[in-house]
Amino acid sequence: MDLRQRNNVNVIGNGTSTLVFSHGFGCNQAMWNDLAPQFADRFRVVMYDLVGAGLSDLAAFDKAKYSALDGYACDLNEIIDAYAEGPVILVGHSVSAMIGALADRLVPGRIAAHVLIGPSPRYIDAEGYVGGFTRADIDDLLDTLDSNFLGWSSSMAPVIMGAPQQPALSVELTESFCRTEPDIAKQFARVTFMSDNRQDVIGLTTPVLILQSSDDLIAPVAVGEYLHRVLPNSTYCLVDNVGHCPHMSAPQACAVAMDAFLAPWIPARVS
Template sequence: MNLQSRNNIKVLGEGPSTLIFSHGFGCDQTMWRYLLDHFTPRFKVVLYDLVGAGQSDLDAYDREKYNSLAGYAHDLGEIIDEFGTGEVILVGHSVSAMIGALVDRQSPGKIAAHVMIGPSPCYIDADDYVGGFKLEDIHSLLDTLDSNYLGWSSTMAPVIMGAPGQPALGEELTNSFCRTEPEIAKQFARVTFMSDNRKDVAGLITPTLILQSTDDLIAPVAVGEYLQAVLPNSTLCLVANVGHCPHMSAPSACSEAMDSFLSPWVGTDVD
């Protein structure tokens, strides 16, 4: 199967290093558009849709393969091998940050650095770990999603987006959720919210920028602080923002933080 059509891959910009942007649950590559003009003059930029999302090839969706994040990590590894030039930095939103961590664990050195936006290695509270949700909360969320996906999407997407002063963004995320094939979305939601990747991130030495909103229902600040503690070469940057998608609702703050972090991989000085 052609990799480019499978994942609807687009390549923009030019530079000595490659930024690969990997979107989160219910999203697609178009949601990176607020950052692209800032980075394409200095980086090769690769955009793609996870299989089952956006304009990816739905015929490539295999329920067995994608019943864990490992299936998505396998795809990302292939994309890096074929489209990555120079050093590769993964910009992963939400669950894609953990998909990138899995690739890094499996193939050390394949990813030179991570920018994790709203990441969470585990959404469920456990012992002294604060993930933001109790197990019964996640079960309830998934049960509601199973029984009424469109209703769940219409209610939850604006809450996930946040950005109370930018209602159009909530509408955009709602529409994106509703465009996703419901059975695929249900499985991906279960895989995402039931995953526990704490062992995968613990001790990962790759340079990492953690971008966390100051008010995020899905990934609270405590999760960012946990990641900073277990990733030995990480920096936590809190973005003054309400919601789980600061790359859309606070793109300038994200770009500024990313500029500082990415300076070692830029061929020329940042403007």
């Protein structure tokens, strides 16, 4: 199967390093429209849709392969091999932050750095760890999604987005959620919210920028602080933002933080 068609891969920009943007649950690569183009004057920028999302090839969705995040990580490494040039920096939102960490573990040394936006290695609280949800919370969420996907999407997308002063963004995210094929979305939600990737991130030595919203229902501040503690080469940036999608609701703040972090891999901005 053609890789570009499978993942709807799009490449813009020029540069000696590559930024690969990977979206979160219920989203698609259009969610990067306010952030990714800001780097096209200095980077090769690769955007794609996870299989089952956006304009990816739905026929490529394999329930067994995508029953764990590793299947998406393998896809990501294939995209890197085919489309990236020079050092590769992954920009992953939400669950894609963990998909990127898994891709790094699978092919050590290929990825030069990560930008993790609203990351969470585990959504469910555990002893000594605050994920933000109890197991009962997640079970209820998944049960509601199973029984009424469109209703769940319409009610949850605005909550996930936050950004109360930017209602158009809630509409955009809701439409993205509702366009997702329900059976695929249900499986991906279960894989996302039931995963525990703490052992995959603990001790990962690749340079990491953690971009954390100051008020995020899905990935609370405690999660970002945890990742900063366990990732030995991490930089932590708390963005003044309400919601789980600061790349959409606070793109300039994200771009400023990324500029500082990415300086070792890029030439000066073209004036």
